[in-house]
Amino acid sequence: MPISNEPKIIAGNANKRLANAVARRMSMHRGMNVDLVDARVERFNDGEIFVEVFENVRGEDVYILQPTSRPANDNLMELLIIADALRRSSASRITAVIPYFGYARQDRRTKSRTPISAKLVANMLTEAGVSRIVTMDLHAAQIQGFFDIPVDNLYAAPLFALDIMENFRDGLEDITVVSPDVGGVARARELATRIGAPLSIVDKRREKAGEVAEMTVIGDVQDQICIIVDDMCDTAGTLCKAAEVLLEAGAREVHAYTSHGVLSGPAVERVTNSKLKSLVITDSIEPTQAVLNTPNIRVVPTAPLFAQAILNTWNGTSISSLIDTKTLGPIYEGLYGQH
Structure with missing residues (x-):
């Protein structure tokens, strides 16, 4: 003892x-x-x-x-x-x-x-x-x-659910949770169930690692507040591309929640210049000053x-x-x- x-x-x-x-x-x-x-x-x-x-x-x-x-x-x-x-x-x-x-x-x-x-x-x-x-x-x-x-x-999902219910409390009925790929459906479904929201999927095909060739939206996101959920954001290429595809499919605005903000290479610049209204990460990885200074990135404490x-x-x-x-x-x- x-x-x-x-x-x-x-x-x-x-x-x-x-x-x-x-x-x-x-x-x-x-x-x-x-x-x-x-x-x-x-x-x-x-x-x-x-x-x-x-x-x-x-x-x-x-x-x-x-x-x-x-x-x-x-x-x-x-x-x-x-x-x-x-x-x-x-x-x-x-x-x-x-x-x-x-x-x-x-x-x-x-x-x-x-x-x-x-x-x-x-x-x-x-x-x-x-x-x-x-x-x-x-x-x-x-x-x-x-x-x-x-x-x-x-799991970060219950923490994200609290954050969404607080920050989107006036528009919860318009939220659609989105998985950025087929492999993340279970994670996205869990968050969608917690906040009572529908689920959509962005089907992506890669020609080589780190490079997305094509994306297709599965589900109706017309006039919805789309929340992409993933376990990590590395170079942010997938997230930024998914945001563009969702807006083209009729989404009103796009936000993203990722458990781990790896944010390597051009990630911060990509997020800054992207169509994402906000990217929410946790502090599981210590955020750099560049991340903290980016207006559309928000850090929730773990x-x-x-x-x-x-x-x-x-x-x-x-x-x-x-x-x-x-x-x-x-x-x-x-x-x-x-x-």
């Missing part, structure tokens, strides 16, 4: 802003100050990562908060080395809280002689001493099966969600309760549900 009466949180460098927000939120819940574990995560001159933990963690329940976002390899190595440091310091249980799970797109062999990198990452995390994973909106849900340890996959998930894991209570919008409402009190 853990020695202290409180969970301990340690953060890598990938998203310190979110880690501090989670600690503040947990302080509110606990009625006492919850600080990040005092540690240093630094690099030698040749780029090697070095970790030193300055607090006693023997017998403790420790949570590492570290998305494996860009630079993916550096942030993944930080996570692995922190886990190894904690394991060798006799931590009782090590939980990796990975808001954005990198390498999730490599979840199967698409061609001969290609790797399944998501499985490799799962093996490395387990071998490093991680005993539990908490993440959000895995690109492929079957990645949970790559682990022989418990994996709690949280700290209340992850803070509660950590507390529920530590207390041994249900994580699945956080999938319910009714449960999240009080957690996000003050941000949503004022009306």
Whole structure:
């Protein structure tokens, strides 16, 4: 059993802003100050990562908060080395809280002689001493099966539902939820069910990776407020093209909700100049200043969600309760549900 009466949180460098927000939120819940574990995560001159933990963690329940976002390899190595440091310091249980799970797109062999990198990452995390994973909106849900340890996959859909019901409360009857491809229909249907909206699909055909050749709208979007929902936005090419196609099909306006704002390369510029009225992302990946300065990109916080998930894991209570919008409402009190 853990020695202290409180969970301990340690953060890598990938998203310190979110880690501090989670600690503040947990302080509110606990009625006492919850600080990040005092540690240093630094690099030698040749780029090697070095970790030193300055607090006693023997017998403790420790949570590492570290998305494996860009630079993916550096942030993944930080996570692995922190886990190894904690394991060798006799931590009782090590939980990796990975808001954005990198390498999730490599979840199967698409061609001969290609790797399944998501499985490799799962093996490395387990071998490093991680005993539990908490993440959000895995690109492929079957990645949970790559682990022989418990994996709690949280969902942004209930959070998005709260945001939509707050920001579109005067026009909910005109909303149509749109999946940007056939593979994302289940995700879009879940959000559509939560807000009681119809569902449409943008069928896309790719000639090569990262390049969309043709798009067709399946469903009636005439005079509708279309909300595209996806798990990630990388270069934003699909989203921006889908917005144009939906407007050509008669949509009144187009918004997008994506769980992970990867936003690499020309993404921010594309979104700025696109037909999208707004792009809503979470802070699972720390947004750059360019993202924060873009008027049609809005960031919703995940700290209340992850803070509660950590507390529920530590207390041994249900994580699945956080999938319910009714449960999240009080957690996000003050941000949503004022009306």
